[in-house]
Amino acid sequence: MxxxxxxxxxxxxxxxxxxxxxxxxxxxxxxxxxxxxxxxxxxxxxxxxxxxxxxxxxxxxxxxxxxxxxxxxxxxxxxxxxxxxxxxxxxxxxxxxxxxxxxxxxxxxxxxxxxxxxxxxxxxxxxxxxxxxxxxxxxxxxxxxxxxxxxxxxxxxxxxxxxxxxxxxxxxxxxxxxxxxxxxxxxxxxxxxxxxxxxxxxxxxxxxxxxxxxxxxxxxxxxxxxxxxxxxAGFVGTMNLFPVTVKGTEGLKVVANSSQIGEIHGQRNDRIPNDGDTVFMAIRPEKITIAAGEAPTGPNRIAGRVASVSYLGDRSHYLVSVDGLAEPVAVYLSNLAGGTIRASAGTAVMLSWDEANALVLPR
Ligand SMILES: Nc1ncnc2c1ncn2[C@@H]1O[C@H](COP(=O)(O)OP(=O)(O)O)[C@@H](O)[C@H]1O
Ligand SMILES: [Mg+2]
Structure with a gap:
């Protein structure tokens, strides 16, 4: 300094x-x-x-x-x-x-x-x-x-x-x-x-x-x-944590895998993980988007079912259950004019996010 x-x-x-x-x-x-x-x-x-x-x-x-x-x-x-x-x-x-x-x-x-x-x-x-x-x-x-x-x-x-x-x-x-x-x-x-x-x-x-x-x-x-x-991560805001195994690292990019949710691409911080390490991919709720119904194709896509929706005025909070995950995935969507999907409890949805928004954290 x-x-x-x-x-x-x-x-x-x-x-x-x-x-x-x-x-x-x-x-x-x-x-x-x-x-x-x-x-x-x-x-x-x-x-x-x-x-x-x-x-x-x-x-x-x-x-x-x-x-x-x-x-x-x-x-x-x-x-x-x-x-x-x-x-x-x-x-x-x-x-x-x-x-x-x-x-x-x-x-x-x-x-x-x-x-x-x-x-x-x-x-x-x-x-x-x-x-x-x-x-x-x-x-x-x-x-x-x-x-x-x-x-x-x-x-x-x-x-x-x-x-x-x-x-x-x-x-x-x-x-x-x-x-x-x-x-x-x-x-x-x-x-x-x-x-x-x-x-x-x-x-x-x-x-x-x-x-x-x-x-x-x-x-x-x-x-x-x-x-x-x-x-x-837990102290400052809410974070979704996906347990995964590291498959490869290239520069900042980390490719990881989970038998429950498939391949996930993300970024590491200063620490370089080894192949085979079990880590978390951490994703903030507002970095995830929801699309209705489609089947997942490619990495960073997970199929789930809406468990609950809370309407908070400027945004809505969704909890999405995913087979094989103990905790539902939290997703915050901004209620922009015309920008919301009307998913309700029970709707089948696909979650996706940009790999720059998935962060590798040691367990
Ligand atoms: N004079 C003291 N004698 C013994 N233990 C103390 C004393 N002052 C603080 N502690 C202990 O040190 C720890 C940190 O206290 P403190 O700095 O007041 O925490 P915070 O302000 O973050 O709540 C606590 O476990 C507290 O019980
Ligand atoms: Mg104090």
Whole structure:
């Protein structure tokens, strides 16, 4: 990476004999909106606390803005943290809560005031400065927490599931605001979430974590289109998995076979499979097309029978049973004008897809 602001190298964190983080090594770019995504307990908060200086790694190196952070306490780091619970003072006003972030900064009263005004404006709380924090809605409280962190002008803002307490509609609104706020201020955001849709919507890049390890770091599109393992594929969206045996590989292309569904052509990721390996061909539901009735000819075609159809307005979800497969195949079709087939439960159909959309994943 050209200009990283955060560099983690071999970072490990143990709590007694339990290893919460294992060999964490990656960089975060200056100005990136970077997310840590993973199920509860996978180590996201622990990693964020290490960046903040609230926890110390048991091994490995961390530099922020080119400086080693070993021995640098939280209040001397160019970071600020927004917590999952807002941690604001209910008896103080919005303005008092926000300017509290500046107590350790040696500013004149006028400077502190103008910075506080600026932060209030940034999070769209203008006119509410004198209101007491306990009179605010959940969304407004989270804005106060954001402003209190931003008022210190950190180089890196660390956000630990800051939107998880909000209901769905407000959360989606705040996601858009958070993204545009990040673009406006231009500082690096490290954002923790267990919500894959939230991570995909917001991030420049995402690190998918599991059991204290990073499984894959990529852009939202690359994570979705080219997951490097089953766990990432399953975590980010739905994936159909066809068990197959590899017959041959040429460049990126892999030819595989299954006694149940015939020959399947797909593409590999970085790993080169051996002939005879049993792997999965993984195909996203929206990459499969359905045609009524025809018999399969050639590779990447499977005959099946519609088990169920769910109408979701803009699209319909089909589950298609295929002889010899334990799980029905999921197919999502967009309900374009005139573009739908009216298959209903019981209809015989043929499924097909482009080989570029079938990805080989190790079992
Ligand atoms: N202070 C601690 N002492 C012992 N175990 C801890 C401590 N903090 C976190 N853990 C454990 O480390 C693991 C990761 O926790 P955490 O980073 O909070 O996960 P996440 O934020 O992804 O839900 C969990 O199993 C948790 O129980
Ligand atoms: Mg957490």
């Amino acid at each position: 050209d200009d990283p602001i955060i560099c983690l190298s071999g970072v490990e964190k143990k709590f007694g004999s339990f290893t919460a983080l294992k060999d964490i090594t990656f960089d975060i770019g200056r100005g990136e909106f970077f997310s840590l995504l993973g199920a509860s307990g996978c180590g996201k908060t622990t990693l964020l606390r290490i960046l903040a200086g609230i926890e110390q790694p048991t091994r490995g190196e961390l530099t922020i803005d080119g400086k080693p952070m070993s021995g640098v306490p939280a209040n001397r780091r160019p970071t600020n943290m927004v917590f999952q619970s807002y941690a604001i003072f209910p008896h103080l006003s919005v303005r008092e809560n926000i300017s509290y972030g500046l107590v350790y900064h040696k500013l004149t009263k006028a400077e502190a005031q103008s910075r506080t005004d600026e932060a209030i404006e940034l999070v769209k709380l203008s006119g509410l400065g004198e209101r007491s924090a306990h009179q605010l809605s959940g969304g407004q409280r989270q804005r106060v927490a954001l402003a209190r962190a931003l008022v210190c002008r950190p180089k890196v803002l660390l956000l630990d599931e800051p939107l998880s307490a909000l209901d769905k509609k407000l959360r989606e609104e705040m996601q858009q605001e958070l993204r545009s706020l990040q673009r406006t201020v231009g500082i690096t955001f490290v954002f923790v979430t267990h919500d894959q849709e939230e991570a995909l919507t917001l991030s420049d890049r995402i690190a998918v974590m599991s059991g204290g390890k990073v499984l894959q770091i990529d852009t939202p599109q690359a994570l979705y289109e080219r997951p490097n393992c089953l766990e990432v």
